[in-house]
Amino acid sequence: MVPMLTSSSPLYAQVAFNLPLNTTFTYRVDDSAIIARLLVGKRVLAPFRNRLTSGYLVGWSEQCPPLKEGVVLQTLAAVVDEDPLFNQDHLAFYERAAHYYQTPFGEALHALLPSGLQYRQRRLLGLGEKALDQKTKTRSPLLAEVLNLLSAAGSLPLEELAKKLAVPVPLARLKARLANWVKQGWLVSEDQLLPPLVKAQVELIYEIVDKAAIIEALTSSKIEKNKRLQVLDFIAAGGFFSRRRFLSAFSGGSTWLRRWQDRGWLKASEIPKLRSLSSDDSAPLAIPRQAVTLTPAQEEIFVRINSTLVPKKFAPYLLHGVTGSGKTEIYIKLIAEVIGQGLGAIYLVPEIALTIELVDRLIHEFGPRVAVLHSGINAGERYDQWRRIAADKAQIVVGARSAVFAPLARPGIIVVDEEHEPSYKQESGFAYNGRDLALLRGQMTGCCVVLGSATPALISYHGAQAGRYELLSLPQRLDEKAMPAVEIIDLGKDQKNMFAWDGFSTRLLERMKAVFANGRQVMLFLNKRGFSRTLYCLNCGYMPECRLCSVHQTFHKSLELLVCHYCGGQQPVPEICPKCGGKRFFPLGIGIQKLEEGLAQHFPEARVLRLDRDATRRKGELGRIIEDFRQGKAEVLLGTQMLAKGHNFPMVDLVGVIFADLSLEMPEFTAPERTFQLLAQVAGRTGRGRDSSSGEVIIQTLQPEHYSVLTAAAHDYVSFYNQELESRRELGFPPFSYLANLRAVGPDEERVREFLKAVKELGLELLGQKSTGLHDAPPPIVLLGPVPSAIVKVQNRYRWNLLIKATQRTLLHNFLRQWRQQLSAPPPLSWRLDIDPQSFF
Secondary structure, rough: OOOOOOOOOOOEEEEEOOOOOOOOEEEEEEEEHHHOOOOOOOOOHHHHHHHEEEEEEEEEEEEOOOOOOOOOOOEEOOOOOOOOOOOHHHHHHHHHHHOOOOOOOOHHHHHHOOOOOOOOEEEEEOOOOHHHOOOOOOOOOOHHHHHHHHHHOOOOEEHHHHHOOOOOHHHHHHHHHHHHHHHHOOEEEEEEEOOOOOOOEEEEEEEOOHHHHHHHHHHHOOOOHHHHHHHHHHHHHEEEEEEHHHHHHOOOHHHHHHHHHHOOOEEEEEEEEEOOOOOOOOOOOOOOOOOOOOOHHHHHHHHHHHHHOOOOOOOEEHHHHHOOOHHHHHHHHHHHHHHHHEEEEEEEOOOHHHHHHHHHHHHHHHHEEEEEEEEOOHHHHHHHHHHHHOOOOOEEEEEEEHHHHHOOEEEEEEEEEOOOOHHOOOOOOOOOOOHHHHHHHHHHOOOOOEEEEOOOOOHHHHHOOOOOOOOEEOOOOOOHOOOOOEEEEEEHOOOOOOOOOOOOOHHHHHHHHHHHOOOOOOEEEOOOOOOOEEEEEEOOOOOOOOOOOOOOOOOEEEOHHHHHHHOOEEOOOOOOOOOOOOOOEEEEEEHHHHHHHHHHHHHHOOOEEEEOOOOHHEEEEEHHHHHHOHHHHHOOOOOOOOOOHHOOOOOOEEEEEEOOOOHOOOOOOHHHHHHHHHHHHOOOOOOOOOOOOOOEEEEOOOOOHHHHHHHHOOOOOOHHHHHHHHHHHHHHHHHHEEEEEEEEEEEHHHHHHHHHHHHHHHHHHHHHHOOOOOOOOOOOOEEEEEEEOOOEEEEEEEEEEEEEEEHHHHHHHHHHHHHHHOOOOOOEEEEEEEEEOOOOO
């Protein structure tokens, strides 16, 4: 709705700023040119605390809302955007999300919108009248240096001026001195608002207008046979493709594209470049699969969900399908149905890694209707994608958790693939859960939401059992192929001397040798980076710790460094033990690099690829590793959690889980569930080809009788669910309770602990409970702790937690809203509230 100015009456705009304040701010708007441009979702400039600040227009009215006594309305300075970043419907969803996770609305908006949209502020300093007066002198050496620098440069931003000082001055102290000199007239300052450094880039997308003509021309051409067949497969598989990806796969193909376009067989259009689809132009392109016919089991589920793809009808489903059962094919066919109705689709995946092959697949199905949103793309890329979606130029949004906020005009379906993954939970700042917000958005907009997984989150499965979602099942793989055979190796019996263990049991080595002899591939999974967990002094037991974090440093042999994976701190490997002076260090535990070294000893001829964070830091490396392995350029793929998430490698006949116990060691109530999910998911990477092999899995563990291990080996989710549910019931953890975690952080551990003790007492007073916690019956809300985090110190700051557990969600949220209004941590302490926490690290 565009405001209409009548009889020169002003309007009153509501603006949200990126501030830790649970309020919006009212500004007077009396300029007719600005009024004509007022639309919810646009960025605006407004004076705030004596400086011009960018914010978001979230509403306006003809009547001035009640103001606090003494408040004088200021005037809105400008409207920045030509088109809104979001509309009123999106705003309602964003407000509900911020309200549920108890995050100030302005901060939530700042977090969910692309970083490339944010204006940057800087303070520009110049010479004042006093400095320009040649007769006035200063006795301050620091001021004299500042004046000399400004005389030479004319003016300088504050940060740049601080860097140019001969003797560094703490920024807070320098700011105070500069403010005083501005008051005295030595300097003048001006706050500048800099526009975002984003630039849209474009690429050519071709639409195949006459597929038959292209295929006929290729068939009769003199191109080398294998290459001709590859191009034919590529053209036959889809209706659209990008020039960049075509030329990366078929060198010299520009001549074909020009000829086909001249003859009217192709139609080219420019779209913002999907720089996130792959890493760079040299990344290999997977030839897309031919059109797939759904099996009867898939078709039954498709028909059931399709029957509820009715605009403005909320229909939540939990699709429990074993690995390799063809869930993705159902999703894509449902998206095609939605697009045919003129609606849009959001497709959430838990990892950036999964978007590479998925987006290529979707582009071949739907062309330039596809947009990509996730944190792995830079500011300009995210800006391009967001604008395309907001302008309704893309109707399919693919991405990680943040894609749930996409400004899609008319969602018809939201798919949450691998819905069990903890990575859907944002752990810092606006700590939302993408899966849960997908359900909220579906409810608010009235659309179908499909949660899909081979190992559903216990909470999701419990919700389906309780009737909150409709449960659909795909209990068999495609072609009714058997699930892989699983063998459990008891490391306690197989490996007596863990110091000498290189990660490979005798049985695993035997099976690897057999698989290699058949020309097939192996995947090895270990949930840990680095060469080993740490170094161990054989004389005194000393293990090097990070000086800023309460964790042992990880030994990276290729770097010859000890690295902390929490603060990034590094130090050389010690030659002498600082505790006893000894020189005998042993790598304790198993890491990816150590396994790689062991592979070279056991199988010197085997080609090995690594898939972990360390090996994929360079842009483009991830896509190349996945495609190289799929094309058979290596016999072994060695990796961490990234292996367990959705990849399809038809030549893999064996998966080895090196040490299944690492996730069981986690001090969290979700540890058994996470262990089951990891084992079941990584086991599902084998036996996925179209041949007769169903694959095999070897799980190495010190806890062979643990129910997470046994049920994962038996591919028995229901048994795991029943046992874990009873454990949660006894302990009073979700789904039998609702949780929030208050974390305090500071450089002094005792002050952090005392702060949480004080706020706990405040909470108990609000609840009318005694600090002893003794009650005839468990109260509806319980405050537990304070206790140190599992990793208590990170970057020299201590972290303690206070857990809040309630029997009802409404009770919890009402208490938290009342309680948090009275919480105030003295600097340098800080605190944050995490609703529905999944990690206590």
